[in-house]
Amino acid sequence: MTEKLYYVNPYLKEWEAEIIEAINKEDKVLVVLNKTAFYPEGGGQPSDRGFIGENEVLDVFEDGEVIYHVLNKAPKEILVKCTIEFNRRYDLMQQHTGQHLLSSVFYDKYKGETSSFHIGEEYVSIDISIPDMSEHIVEEVENLVNELICKDIKLKSYIIEKKELIKIPLRKVPKVEEDIRIIEIENIDYSPCCGTHLKSTGELGVIKVVKFERYKGATRVYFKCGKRALNDFQNKHNIVQNLSKMLGVDIEMLENKVKNNMENLSSMFKDLKELKESLYAYEARDIINNADSKIICIGFKEKTFDEVQSLGRIILQEGSFLLIVFSEIDNKLWFAHDGNMDINCGKVFKESLGEYNGRGGGNDKQAQAAFTDIKSLLEFFDFLYEKYKL
Incomplete structure (x- = not known):
């Protein structure tokens, strides 16, 4: 069985180990060492990276009891020097310890239980x-969490048997039956955990909640610790x-400046909309006056689809x-x-649109479609014109 150095010293960066097995699997090699400080993924914490x-x-x-290290190829030597990407490891230690502390305060203050935990590249949740x-x-x-960080409270880990669990105030009951590893934040939190952690809360520096949202009848809280924060x-x-600098105001006045600008923009957009509607009215009359039948077919190069519909x-x-x-x-x-024509627009689209690389639909009075390219659009346009020209 591999000796788990990451439990002995989570701050270990380099060590020598012996390769006891190398297994070729597809285009990768699974290497087993006699001792490792590389933490395998588990308990919400990603696995370590580095070099063998x-x-x-x-x-x-x-x-099971075997820790596999995934490499592109097997090392030539049996005795190898191993190095951990420690900046990444330390970041994961900060986030994981921060999660324990944050979860403990949510539970202690509001009896909010943590049901899941995830460390991502950007956020922890x-x-x-x-x-x-x-x-x-x-808030x-x-x-409260940041006050506990400032107190620089010690952390320790130890293995206990299941019958001894009754002696400690666990925040969460473990699923395993034996060799239960406890992470204790002295007099604050006692949690079963297999991850790597800091020596004390002071190493967290700071914890900042960045957002929260309703999620499956609970609340998902996103936060960052230490260097990430x-x-x-x-x-x-x-x-x-x-x-x-862009708006020419001090930071303290920035919020009011943005609010005022938004109000001004809203007013300008309203005025612009009214002007466009007036322009569309003139443009519509011009189109109607020049129409020589009851079918109007026009393509617009410089109007958005919303503008085309407004004009239509x-x-x-009229x-x-x-x-x-x-x-x-x-x-x-x-x-x-x-609505005064015996044409079901939605039915026409349903029957014919697929032949022209278009997607869309509608009802008896109107239908709309989007096309992958202008050529397909023009071909469908010509098809409709030929079908319904008077």
């Missing part, structure tokens, strides 16, 4: 059994500073026409009438 000799460790997983989470609860828990703050601070609706209000109009910008076509 000159060969990169792509993944680490445990199957926990699912808390509080369906109606509020900003107040999150209070966040403040610092990087997140630095990135967002740079964004705020740049916005402040005004035309239909008279009984069959419209075949499209936007080259969006590669979309609209087929419509005012």
Whole structure:
């Protein structure tokens, strides 16, 4: 059985080990060492990365009592030097310890139980059994957690038998029956865990909840710890500073400035919409006056599909026409009438659209479709015109 150095010293970066087995599997090699500090994926924590000799460790997983290290090829030597990508390991230790601390405060303060935990590349998340989470609860828990970080409380790990569990106030009952490993944050939290952790809460630096959302009757809380939290703050601070310079106001006035600008933009958009509607009315009358039949077929190169539909609706209000109009910008076509024609637009699309690489549908009075290219759109446009021209 492989000696698990990551339990003996989670801060270990380099060591020598002996390869006791190398298994070829597909295009990879699974290497078993006599001792390893590479943590295999488990308990919500991703596996470590690094090198065995000159060969990169792509993944680490445990199957029963065996820990497999996934490499592209087997090392030539039996005795190998192993190195961990420690910045990544330390980040995972910060996030995992932070999760224990955050979960313990949610439970202690609001009896919110953690049902799942995930460490991603950007965020860490926990699912808390509080369906109606509020900003107040999150802020209070966040403040309490960071107070505990400042106290630099020690962490320790130990193995106990199941019969001894009654002696400690576990936050969560383990599923395993023997060799139960406990991570204890002194007098704060006692949790069964197989992951790697920090020596004390002070190494966390800070925990910041970045967002939360309802999820399957509970609340999913996203947060960042340590260096991740610092990087997140630095990135967002740079964004705020740049916005402040762009808008020419101090950071303290930025929110009011953005709010005022949004209100002004909303007013301008309203005025613009009214002007466009007036313009469409003139354009619609011009189209109607130049129409020589009850079918109007027009393509627009510089109008969006929404603009084409707005213009088309005004035309239909002015008279009984069959419209075949499209936007080259969006590669979309609209087929419509005012209801006084014996043409089921949706049925026509359903029967014919597939032949022209189009997707869409509609009802008896109108239908719309999007096309993969302008050639297909024009071919369908011609098909409709030939079918319904008077």
